[in-house]
Amino acid sequence: MTDAPRSKTWKIGQIAELVGLKPFVLRYWETEFPQLAPIRTPKGQRVYTEEHLRLIRIIQRCMHEEGMTLEGTRRRLAEGERRDALKTMVERELLSIRSLLDPEDAP
Helix, strand or coil: CCCCCCCCEEEEHHHHHHCCCHHHHHHHHHHHHHHCCCCCCCCCEEEEEEHHHHHHHHHHHHHHHHHHHHHHHHHHHHHHHHHHHHHHHHHHHHHHHHHCCHHHCCC
16 A cells, blocks of 8 residues: 555556555445545546545455454444444534624734
8 A cells, every 4th residue: 555646536456556455346346335426527437535545445444354244344334334424413513602702803
């Protein structure tokens, strides 16, 4: 595995090399993890973003390092999405409370 280059998008071969996987593994994961579906160019080429890279690394860690099954990895991703949504909701509530306590500091 190498460090992520400055590019914000990668083609399948580039991202596969970046994370140390074969392209066919990423294509298979796309069928198992809908949130990993890459952007497609007009010619049908896959384009991956930094968010895709983050997801690939999470899936890779769950399956290859922690030995989780596909189903276990799906559950882990779903838990993370729920946590992210809850965190966003709590942050909004905190901002609302702060603005009530000190209107001068409100955004």
